[in-house]
Amino acid sequence: MRTNAGVAIWGSLFTICVALLLIDQRDDPEFIFPISFAAPEHRAPDTNPKFEAAFVGSHAETPSVHAGTLTYLKNGSLLAAWFGGTREGAKDVSIYFARRESDSQQWSAPVVVASREQTTQELNRFIAKLGNPILFADSRGRVWLFYVTVSFGGWSGSSITFRYSDDDGESWSGAERLVTSPFLNVSTLVKGCPLECKSGHILLPVYHEFLRKCGELLTISPDGKLVSKTRLSATHRAIQPCVVPLNEKAVRVFYRQNGFADRMVLTQQIPNVFAPDNTALVATNIANPDAAVSVIRRNNKGFLMVCNPLDSGRHKLSLATSNDGLSWQVIHEIENSASPNEFSYPYLIQGRPGEYHLIYTWNRTKMRYAFFNERWLENAP
């Protein structure tokens, strides 16, 4: 390149960059936190113990379903999503969506909310298969759907795509991709329930699966822009982080242990989730057969977990409670059958204070929903 022309090009680029950097108005971490944390209602509503369970819709067209997710709307309705197709990872897998109105208490027929073809078209990028979805209704009423997309390879080649709805799931925006890794943007997956900050930013727990396995937390602005990414754990066998807020900065994170030996649910307490310091992970006393767990704050007394407390297999699904997040006690068995039955991938949320909603995979053929209240938990045998 001729020297004068090169200097002129560089000078122009440099001047514009300086001007743009000076007027840069991007999000400042100081502005983002704290977490929108409200201590759950301590007192259980004055109702009778209640436990109900039902299958979510019909799955005639989708022999294999998995990875259910729920979100609770302000009007009391519930939205659910999961992926379904001929088998996990098949090209015909789509993200299905159903609604449970607060008055009818019945699940609507499932509809496709995201397909591989539609996502390919909207991203202008080839998508080979779809995976785990996550639904989340933020405080402004926008419903977010994050889901895994894979362009090549297995689940290690995953990236995250999202769309949102401003009318409680009646219509959805086009698909947008989150770029979360500098290495071809591969190997970021979702499973855990997001949190919201007072600024409206969403904290989305994700995990990395390519070469090394670790938990990460994405900060997404209210308009869907990825603002930051922080690594939660340096341990390479902890995946599917489930982040539970303890106060406006501190969180306790629970992990599925991925590996072959000493399988227990792992946990770590992070004093400031906006500046994680790679706190060491410790094993809880709950066995984990390399299966997903779901944990929420139960009340001021502790935590509530849905898990498969087995050394191997996923034929038992249980509810456990803990005061400190380390020592757990199983209080109910939601499913208990013989192997090779599978009741897995639980996703637990709290609706109204003292009311809990759970969705899980039932033998990979159906999605099962369960509702229970605090009084039912208190009456544990």
Added chain:
Amino acid sequence: MSSAFWIWSHLSFVLLAANFLLLMQRGRRGPRARWASLSVLAFLGLLPVGHTDVSGFMLAHTGTLCVPILILMLRELLAAEGLVLSQPPQIQRNTNLFWLACGVLLYPAALGFVAHDTYYFGYNSSMGWCVLGLSCVAMLCRHQVLGICLAAAVLAHQLGLQESPNLWDYLIDPWLWIAAASHLIWMRFKPQPQQIRSNSVTNGLPAMAILPQHR
């Protein structure tokens, strides 16, 4: 998908394919044939494949290409037309070492081999100032192409031309890192100067080191 991303994917496809053709032809075709090839490639990139087009299909497998690799590929096409001059080997080596160092700093940490993730810094606007500072240093040291690449990456990041909000994604991608490493290895073990036809048009990509001069 915004029009900027669409343009980015097509530009990536055309430049990548054109450089590949340039490498394959090795100067056997004249300028007219090269420009005709470029036009055909621009058209090919738009052909539908499944529910996307050829460039979208390629992008799904290569990832979004970074700014410097696009500039270097464009520069190579211009060099083939004799519109730009080559860089001295010493500057090529320094430039490649810079990209190599960037990759070593970024990829092991981002892939989880190091506890602290250096990719995190790419979300912070202060990294933009650092890269601009490096760009100044590169210009002062007469590494013009590197200086322009760095400034252009910051500019593209500020304008949000890619999907990623992270400056690292504008600055480097695995293909640039592999290219820089390969070129360094090739420079280390290349035959004596009289044994090759010319390496004077090279500017940093490995394939380009064996391209003939078209002036």
